[in-house]
Amino acid sequence: MFLEHTVYAVEAEGRRITAVDAREARSGIERRFTAPVFIDCSGTAIVGILAGARTMFGQESHTQHGEMLAPDHGNHSHHGNTIFFRTRLADHPVAFPEVPWALDVAKDYANLSGQLEKPGTDNGPGPAAGAHRTFAPDVRRRMQLPNTHFWEYGQDLDPYTEAEHIRDHLLCAVYGTFSNVKTTEPQEYANLELDHLAFVPAQGEFHRYLGDYVLTETDIREHRSFDDAVVWNDGPFCLHYPGDENYDFRLRDWKWDTRDEQPYRIPFRCLYSADIDNLMMAGKHISVTHVAGSSTKFMGNGAQHAVATAAAAALCLKHDTSPRGIQGARMAELQDLIASITGKNLRKDA
Template identity: 65%
Template sequence: MTGFDGRCDAIFLGHDDTPPPNGAGEEARAWRRALRGLPENPIDGGEFDLIVVGGGVTGSAAALTAARLGSRVALIQNRAVLGGNASVEIGINPQGVRGPLVDELAQRDDTGDLRARDLLEAEANATVFVEHTVYDLVAEGNRIVSVDARDARSGRETRFRAPMFIDCTGTAILGLMSGARTLFGHESKSEYGEKLAPDDHIDEHHGHTVFFRTRTADTAVDFPDVPWAIEVAQDYANLNGQLVEPGKDNGPGPVAGPDKVPDPSIRRRMLFPASHFWEYGQKLDPYTEGENIRDHLLCAIIGTYANVRELEPENYANLELDWLGYVAGQGEFRRYLGDYVMTETDIRDHTEFPDAVVMNAGPFCLHYGGHDKYDFRLRDWRWVERDGQPYTVPFRCLYSADIDNLMMAGKHISVTHIAGSTTKLMGNGGQHAIATAAASVLCKKHGTTPRGVYESHLDELRELISEFTDNVPQPLAPKSPISTESEASA
């Protein structure tokens, strides 16, 4: 379909014209299980104190924290490596508030991979299940009882049980499966009174990005004609925004032809060689169109590379694609609705939350897709530093308003799109993860829910969090009582 690479889940060879089931529903799953000789029902994967779904920086931090606090934790990750957008497959450096635990797991080895998996496998209380995709769950009332995950290599399906769950997928997948309410898109000004919000609600999101790197070989490099890629890239010939190495992006790249002279109408900030300027899919469903988004970006990069070589063969005959990511850096999905929705105004005004449990930092980083000519490039980018100071995140943003034993950490916590453009930073997500992992320990200790921890155990929660981060907000001092007369006059 692309003219270059082809992928499919399976090849079906049959003796008649009866088509195989089409789709990802139970009928298709049952069909696959029968043909592969797999059990009809998921096998028992055991019971844990806590299950963390999603093995990015956030999920790794949650699992490591919980294990070190003595909980038996299962970390379920759909990729072969840990780290998510920071992994060796993608390579972004975690930003925001990091702290000692995130610094520890985000160190890289000689291959560029994170230390996260080594650290978790050294913990007797932690069990890591890589290449396992959660595809279903069992719920009873407002509680999740278990999750079902499929091994990508064997197709074997396993059921994992626990009294507490933390969703660190960035996609709010456990919420969608359990019926928890979520938020999506760009909220309007009237919804939360945010200064940077659009006048009307927009059902769009931050898109995905594919990372790449070029190099100059010692001799000329052959490359085939790629008309299917040129169709997407058009005449674009600017390879800025490269991943220099895992953990270091926004690198410069070769530019050829007219793109060497920037259009004077382009804002100066948009000329920065940012890796995330290669972004697509803002108007597409990120849950069902992920492969199409990734393939479109692959075409854009390959076509741009071909254009640079074609326009200046005397300069770029030796130019080759050194590395091209086949896993896209994920953008924005749905966000959970918690007991509180944090907003741009809260962050700007440094709202004093009684349940502030962690510090986050970073600018509002807003991406606007829909370039007039190149749909794989951002139309605009806003980077708003505010006052440059860290801000607090309330615990009520870290658990679902609807599911009693479900917490969340990372880009899909209970925030607006504007607020989420800063809380989504991976270092920040690591702080959410530490807080939720600590809360899971208190839920077990006191036989309560995350909401119960908010209502009765905040001081104890902050104390546990302080073992893993230097950025724990202090509880608010009680305000001096005022007389009824003063109150009335106020």
């Protein structure tokens, strides 16, 4: 196992990948990995992009797949990146420097509500100053308050080439807001200090692979059955809408559509590339639309993709075949293998 490596190059012959080159973050050491089958779990589809596989990016239009949550016109807007942070009240006054470069981004925003309370626990009350001290909750949808998750930016930028700019913009938003809270009510928040601020953003949405099938919102809502179902996924549609009229690091709206709260199937055809014969994928970049991906992207769901593709890789080696070669006669064997691991029946009549 080689942790903390980033793939930067791919070697391919025709429709097959023969090797990937990766660089270790801490040492800079570069290594080449060869294998008969590859599974891209990066979330960025980087292996496929470097190998020339077709991908999808942004939002499909409503007419393209008949999705009720899709926009009228397709575009390249996507989920942005977010930065998480915590504040705390010290037992003594804590100074904070002037940050005019951060205020250019934060402007007059002075609400730290919804910060992380502690690692793993979000949506704490947090300090809010001045005009931002009061706000009305909306209980109809989850996380309508100004929460940490709303601190998002980069929805219309290239997540591959502009990631550092996106991160720096978000850091300015946090530092500037923190400064505004401290200066707007200096007596109330004299002891306020930053306890934690992530310097690596939580990544948003990248390109998604094109597989032999593209899962849609309608497939999920209608619980479509598939002969090649290999995954049970669950969870709501979680869609972000940028465009706050005053602050570009805030969302205009957030949709948390719980559907009927029942699990749905993912077909194996969504888990391998339509173009690269020995490449599978697991995570938020599988073959789904933007709307469908807002549900399949959750980490617990991605773990199920990983189980399915790992089992498929084992069968590819056993039978000397490709992922597409498992379709048909060997699909039952794959479904039974996955069921033996997960305890979940994936057959069409289940």
